[in-house]
Amino acid sequence: MRLRWHHLALWAALVLGMLLLPYLVGNGTLRTMIFANYLAIFAISWDVLSGRTGYVSFGHPFLIGIGAYTTAILTKRFDVPVEISIPLAVVATMVGGLIVLLPALRIKGSYFALVTLAFMELMYQLVQVIRPDLTGGTRGMSGLPTLTRGAVNGFYLSTALMLAIAISMWLLMRTRLGIALAAIGMNEESVRGSGLSVTRLKTFAFITSAFIAGLGGAFYIHYLGSIAPRALFDINFLFTIIVAALIGGAGTVVGPLIGAFFLTFLLEFLRPYLPGAERYFVYGGMALLIYMYQPKGIIALFEAGLGRLGRSR
Amino acid sequence: MSVSLAVTGLVKRFGGLLATDDLSFRIDPGESVGLIGPNGAGKTTVFSQIMGEHRQTSGTIGLDGEEISGLSTSARIRRGVCRTYQVPRPFPDLTVAENVRVGQMPDSIWEMITRSGDRQREVELALSVGFAKGDLDRKPSELSMGNLRKLEMARTLATEPRLMLLDEVFAGLTAAEISVIAELVQSLRADGMTFLIVSHDLKALEPLIDRAIAIDRGAKVAEGPYLDVIKNPRVRASYLGTS
Numbered sequence: 347m348r349l350r351w352h353h354l355a356l357w358a359a360l361v362l363g364m365l366l367l368p369y370l371v372g373n374g375t376l377r378t379m380i381f382a383n384y385l386a387i388f389a390i391s392w393d394v395l396s397g398r399t400g401y402v403s404f405g406h407p408f409l410i411g412i413g414a415y416t417t418a419i420l421t422k423r424f425d426v427p428v429e430i431s432i433p434l435a436v437v438a439t440m441v442g443g444l445i446v447l448l449p450a451l452r453i454k455g456s457y458f459a460l461v462t463l464a465f466m467e468l469m470y471q472l473v474q475v476i477r478p479d480l481t482g483g484t485r486g487m488s489g490l491p492t493l494t495r496g497a498v499n500g501f502y503l504s505t506a507l508m509l510a511i512a513i514s515m516w517l518l519m520r521t522r523l524g525i526a527l528a529a530i531g532m533n534e535e536s537v538r539g540s541g542l543s544v545t546r547l548k549t550f551a552f553i554t555s556a557f558i559a560g561l562g563g564a565f566y567i568h569y570l571g572s573i574a575p576r577a578l579f580d581i582n583f584l585f586t587i588i589v590a591a592l593i594g595g596a597g598t599v600v601g602p603l604i605g606a607f608f609l610t611f612l613l614e615f616l617r618p619y620l621p622g623a624e625r626y627f628v629y630g631g632m633a634l635l636i637y638m639y640q641p642k643g644i645i646a647l648f649e650a651g652l653g654r655l656g657r658s659r
Numbered sequence: 660m661s662v663s664l665a666v667t668g669l670v671k672r673f674g675g676l677l678a679t680d681d682l683s684f685r686i687d688p689g690e691s692v693g694l695i696g697p698n699g700a701g702k703t704t705v706f707s708q709i710m711g712e713h714r715q716t717s718g719t720i721g722l723d724g725e726e727i728s729g730l731s732t733s734a735r736i737r738r739g740v741c742r743t744y745q746v747p748r749p750f751p752d753l754t755v756a757e758n759v760r761v762g763q764m765p766d767s768i769w770e771m772i773t774r775s776g777d778r779q780r781e782v783e784l785a786l787s788v789g790f791a792k793g794d795l796d797r798k799p800s801e802l803s804m805g806n807l808r809k810l811e812m813a814r815t816l817a818t819e820p821r822l823m824l825l826d827e828v829f830a831g832l833t834a835a836e837i838s839v840i841a842e843l844v845q846s847l848r849a850d851g852m853t854f855l856i857v858s859h860d861l862k863a864l865e866p867l868i869d870r871a872i873a874i875d876r877g878a879k880v881a882e883g884p885y886l887d888v889i890k891n892p893r894v895r896a897s898y899l900g901t902s
């Protein structure tokens with residue numbers, strides 16, 4: 347693993363910028379940033395699995411939902427403190443990751459995507475039908491404990507979580523493991539033919555992805571203070587995660603991060619003009635344009651731009 | 660570093676099709692054996708059973724006297740068997756160097772993360788199959804068929820095999836490329852590597868092997884010195900499709 351100074355400088359600049367942001371912008375923007383941070387976490391989680399190994403998950407809300415519901419139920423119904431409920435939620439989500447792994451041992455491609463979509467639907471039905479006294483049924487739950495008060499603290503907490511996840515994934519994916527996971531996405535048979543246990547690598551990718559999804563889901567729900575199944579197990583939420591990763595640049599860590607911020611602010615910008623679901627139409631179109639112009643995403647556009655700058659110096 | 664392979668009574672059925680028909684042979688340490696036969700004779704299927712990519716219907720596969728049929732493909736590779744594919748299977752988005760790196764990786768996630776691997780060995784391997792330094796950062800899509808086969812050899816060698824199964828290594832190569840691969844095989848033989856080589860290009864194959872095994876419709880039709888085998892009437896008939 348080779349670290350270059352300009353990588354470290356970019357990360358340091360990002361950390362510093364985020365630290366200073368509350369002094370520069372208003373609370374409204376900070377609240378938008380909080381959503382962007384959580385979307386970035388979810389997009390990074392999706393990418394660790396789907397962007398690398400090529401197993402496209404349409405079921406990420408299923409994983410996020412396990413994390414969110416576990417901690418919500420534990421804190422709300424059993425008065426478990428968040429210090430305990432959040433780790434338990436993460437563990438539960440990792441078990442959920444193993445469940446999503448099962449079909450991936452046998453099927454690939456669009457079939458796998460469809461099966462994971464079914465997981466999300468199933469979860470949506472289950473939380474409504476089974477023990478609504480615990481899950482809150484269709485209406486969900488509110489009055490959950492929140493971890494922070496005010497936009498500034500919420501921003502700092504979500505930023506710290508997002509950066510911790512982003513930087514550790516960035517470091518991890520720069521090791522040989524990152525190459526091995528990406529190689530699975532390119533040619534699973536050849537990875538096996540290189541003497542590596544594909545199943546073990548896939549298991550690692552699924553569990554890591556679930557770990558991040560669970561962590562993000564649990565913290566997110568304790569930021570919102572409420573949980574609404576219709577918003578969580580929603581195809582728009584799912585597509586926002588995937589589109590963030592794709593237009594930012596799948597198969598990288600920084601790409602989904604950039605994509606999440608880009609999308610969140612795009613949606614925010616469009617809100618006054620298009621208050622309804624039409625916004626998703628517009629962003630879908632924009633995503634398609636970027637994707638067609640540069641399938642490797644915004645990060646590739648940045649890199650090309652930086653390369654041009656470097657050459658012209 | 661060599662290894663012996665003993666295949667006995669190997670049978671593989673694909674539904675009603677008998678792809679391997681009671682095949683037995685052995686290869687001694689350091690030997691190089693040619694496996695020949697017409698299209699569809701079942702050569703590749705023998706390879707995939709030795710590697711555990713297809714499970715045989717019956718029969719045994721012994722490596723150094725130890726049965727390996729129960730082992731996974733990756734476990735077999737760790738024991739020192741490795742194969743190349745008739746159609747090269749590179750990782751398209753990885754560079755030549757990174758492709759070789761995948762072959763070199765230990766089968767342990769912890770070690771992949773904590774140890775950075777032997778970059779010098781990676782370069783050595785790529786150069787040893789005939790790549791130039793400037794090729795290391797190229798992507799497979801920029802490579803000729805000859806270079807793709809070299810890459811396949813380098814990635815296979817990176818797993819540190821003692822027995823190499825080469826499937827149609829000369830297909831689609833120019834005369835110059837054939838001689839590069841042939842030289843590589845010869846130098847590996849000199850180092851004691853054991854080989855089982857499939858090739859339709861018999862002229863290129865002949866100097867690389869100690870003896871040959873001919874199969875047709877999954878069954879062995881002849882075995883022995885190369886010249887005897889190709890002169891065998893049953894072998895000739897099988898190539899003409901009249902057996």
Ligand SMILES: Nc1ncnc2c1ncn2[C@@H]1O[C@H](COP(=O)(O)OP(=O)(O)OP(=O)(O)O)[C@@H](O)[C@H]1O
Nearest residue numbers: 673676678696697698699700701702703704705745
């Ligand atoms: N996965 C499979 N399922 C069903 N039949 C198969 C499978 N793989 C191979 N076969 C059949 O088994 C027979 C042997 O095929 P194989 O590829 O081993 O032959 P080969 O000697 O390598 O041929 P070639 O010289 O064309 O590479 C063929 O009739 C082939 O159609």
Ligand SMILES: [Mg+2]
Nearest residue numbers: 702703704745
């Ligand atoms: Mg074949």
